[in-house]
Amino acid sequence: MIPDNVLCRFMHQGAARLGLVKQQQLYDLTMRYRTLGAWLRAASGRLEQAFGDLADLADQNAPIGPANLLADIASGFTLLAPLDEQEVWAFGVTYEMSREARMRESNQPTIYGKVYEAPRPEIFFKATPHRVVGHGEAVAVRVDSTWNVPEAELTLVLTPCMEIVGYTIGNDMSSRDIEGQNPLYLPQAKVYNRCCALGPFIRLAEPSFNPLDLDVTCTIYRSGVVLFSGQTHTGRIHRKLADLAVWLGRCNSYPDGVFAMTGTGIVPPDTISLAAGDTVEIAFEGLGTLTNPVIELNV
Numbered sequence: 001m002i003p004d005n006v007l008c009r010f011m012h013q014g015a016a017r018l019g020l021v022k023q024q025q026l027y028d029l030t031m032r033y034r035t036l037g038a039w040l041r042a043a044s045g046r047l048e049q050a051f052g053d054l055a056d057l058a059d060q061n062a063p064i065g066p067a068n069l070l071a072d073i074a075s076g077f078t079l080l081a082p083l084d085e086q087e088v089w090a091f092g093v094t095y096e097m098s099r100e101a102r103m104r105e106s107n108q109p110t111i112y113g114k115v116y117e118a119p120r121p122e123i124f125f126k127a128t129p130h131r132v133v134g135h136g137e138a139v140a141v142r143v144d145s146t147w148n149v150p151e152a153e154l155t156l157v158l159t160p161c162m163e164i165v166g167y168t169i170g171n172d173m174s175s176r177d178i179e180g181q182n183p184l185y186l187p188q189a190k191v192y193n194r195c196c197a198l199g200p201f202i203r204l205a206e207p208s209f210n211p212l213d214l215d216v217t218c219t220i221y222r223s224g225v226v227l228f229s230g231q232t233h234t235g236r237i238h239r240k241l242a243d244l245a246v247w248l249g250r251c252n253s254y255p256d257g258v259f260a261m262t263g264t265g266i267v268p269p270d271t272i273s274l275a276a277g278d279t280v281e282i283a284f285e286g287l288g289t290l291t292n293p294v295i296e297l298n299v
Helices: 036-043 047-060 067-071 096-105 110-117 176-181 183-190 241-249
Strands: 006-012 015-022 025-028 077-080 087-092 122-127 139-142 152-158 164-172 196-204 215-222 225-233 258-264 279-284 288-297
Touching: 006 036, 015 047, 015 067, 025 047, 025 067, 036 047, 067 077, 077 196, 087 241, 122 183, 152 215, 152 241, 152 279, 164 241, 164 258, 164 279, 164 288, 176 183, 196 288, 241 258
Parallel strands: 087 258, 139 288
Antiparallel strands: 006 015, 006 077, 006 196, 015 025, 087 122, 152 164, 152 258, 164 196, 215 225, 215 279, 279 288
């Protein structure tokens, strides 16, 4: 079932639209908010009113159909990645599992142990919108890498005022052998075409939803058979989400809002590397399931 009280972006009748799912009905918000960026700007500094505005729009307008249209290929509705004008940034080494894995892969392991305990988190740029794919679209592995893994991450949606307004699922694709050779290669290991998947929906940051009480699973399928399956819980994140938002906003600005990936607690064994033809499935309790096939980038 599609979660309730979520925002989404979808294609219908040749146009990208911003939608709201409420009580399993789909509402088109595009006449009021042309883009997600427009809503994030409008919500900045007034979250309670912004959530109320969405509820009012649903109350005052008829839905365009049941929410399950978004899951029906024959319906003419196609889900899109939930961002439009936003950058994607990421935090690293926020789970103990991630610290251990990156210490194993690196020629300079102590730096990851130090950043796990340090007041200042690791923050790196992850993707521009054109490098991001949505649910059902292909993520990619680099042809010049031999060790590629998915990273299942709770992803924050932030207003220009750096307020957490929602949550979505993220897949931070990583070339572990490239980063392991030298930490200065991190941008090459992390930033390339189709390096990031987001979606399918943005769960609104309402008081009743606790983002640090979610079960997480990440499964890799090869030829229809489970190659790897791992689990974690968002309560294992080592840092406070509000603190991560503050650090991301220090001496930086995001006029259209920003997405922030909060790190991974699921790391496949060192013997597993993604290959073209695999499928990655990431499920977060309350957020849905993000599924992506894998291709290889040859250039």
